[in-house]
Amino acid sequence: MHGQSSIIVESKDVEFYYSGEEETVWPALSGISFTVNQGEYVALVGPNGSGKTTLLKLFNALLIPSRGEVLVKGISTANEDTLPEVRRTCGMIFQNPDNQLVATTVEEDIAFGLENLALPSREIQNRVLETARLLGLEKLLKQPPHLLSGGEKQRVAIAGVLAMEPKCILMDEPTAMLDPAGCREVLKTVRKLNRERGLAVIHVTHFPEEAAGADRIVVLNEGQLIADGAPGEVLTNLPLLHSLGLRGTAAVELAALLRADGCPLPPQILHNRELVDSLCSLEQNS
Numbered sequence: 001m002h003g004q005s006s007i008i009v010e011s012k013d014v015e016f017y018y019s020g021e022e023e024t025v026w027p028a029l030s031g032i033s034f035t036v037n038q039g040e041y042v043a044l045v046g047p048n049g050s051g052k053t054t055l056l057k058l059f060n061a062l063l064i065p066s067r068g069e070v071l072v073k074g075i076s077t078a079n080e081d082t083l084p085e086v087r088r089t090c091g092m093i094f095q096n097p098d099n100q101l102v103a104t105t106v107e108e109d110i111a112f113g114l115e116n117l118a119l120p121s122r123e124i125q126n127r128v129l130e131t132a133r134l135l136g137l138e139k140l141l142k143q144p145p146h147l148l149s150g151g152e153k154q155r156v157a158i159a160g161v162l163a164m165e166p167k168c169i170l171m172d173e174p175t176a177m178l179d180p181a182g183c184r185e186v187l188k189t190v191r192k193l194n195r196e197r198g199l200a201v202i203h204v205t206h207f208p209e210e211a212a213g214a215d216r217i218v219v220l221n222e223g224q225l226i227a228d229g230a231p232g233e234v235l236t237n238l239p240l241l242h243s244l245g246l247r248g249t250a251a252v253e254l255a256a257l258l259r260a261d262g263c264p265l266p267p268q269i270l271h272n273r274e275l276v277d278s279l280c281s282l283e284q285n286s
């Protein structure tokens with residue numbers, strides 16, 4: 001995929017006000033311009049209230065820009081006639097899976113969005129089975145969703161979105177309700193789909209370790225996009241992160257403390273492994 005055809009989501013100078021009284025209130029977002037390509041995994045970070053959830057809702061056409069434009073595969077989200085197509089292209093996964101699970105069994109829940117697509121029932125059945133298999137939910141199909149663990153619920157919510165065969169998934173702090181194992185399990189599945197199927201991912205997270213695994217990190221502050229770069233660039237910029245009340249990965253933070261203590265570590269340390277390797281080679285050379 002090259003050039004224009006690979007753009008899934010495009011935000012063009014977007015401004016968004018929750019209130020209609022534009023002159024008297026601060027916009028939740030302003031001047032937001034960026035694009036996400038097919039196959040990209042973008043982490044979206046920023047302090048509370050910086051506009052992350054608002055931006056995801058704009059990409060899913062749950063909200064429409066007050067000014068500027070959001071295009072999903074070239075289609076404006078402001079066009080009512082194409083809303084179903086936009087929502088199918090960009091599926092959204094919320095922070096709390098309980099808000100997304102509606103049916104009485106896992107099977108019905110995964111099929112829920114598909115029922116509105118006027119697909120033959122055999123096709124619905126096939127897609128439910130395929131996504132259930134993909135997310136390791138085959139054994140749970142007849143279970144009521146409310147009896148599942150947090151990680152299982154979030155996987156059911158993801159299966160329901162993936163069954164619609166989106167080009168992009170928008171995840172709003174999807175691991176906030178999960179234990180560490182559930183968290184790893186969900187993120188591993190999403191990363192696999194991203195790598196194997198070219199699924200674009202926009203992942204809102206306040207965990208630096210999660211953001212470090214992305215291809216690209218976009219930083220919001222007070223409704224503005226203030227940084228957009230590779231994890232090795234954005235997450236090692238501690239003056240920027242600390243000024244926003246954010247932090248780097250544990251390795252970035254510890255490397256900075258050790259450097260301040262006079263330890264001659266190289267500048268680009270992001271992951272634990274890199275820190276360990278650098279410390280070992282210092283040890284060997286001393």
Ligand SMILES: Nc1ncnc2c1ncn2[C@@H]1O[C@H](COP(=O)(O)OP(=O)(O)O)[C@@H](O)[C@H]1O
Nearest residue numbers: 018019028046047048049050051052053054055
């Ligand atoms: N439904 C709403 N009505 C009015 N203001 C809102 C609403 N939702 C969010 N906001 C405001 O918009 C700004 C951005 O919020 P949000 O997108 O939720 O930020 P984040 O997800 O980064 O914490 C905040 O100032 C917030 O108070």
Ligand SMILES: [Mg+2]
Nearest residue numbers: 052053054172
């Ligand atoms: Mg939010």
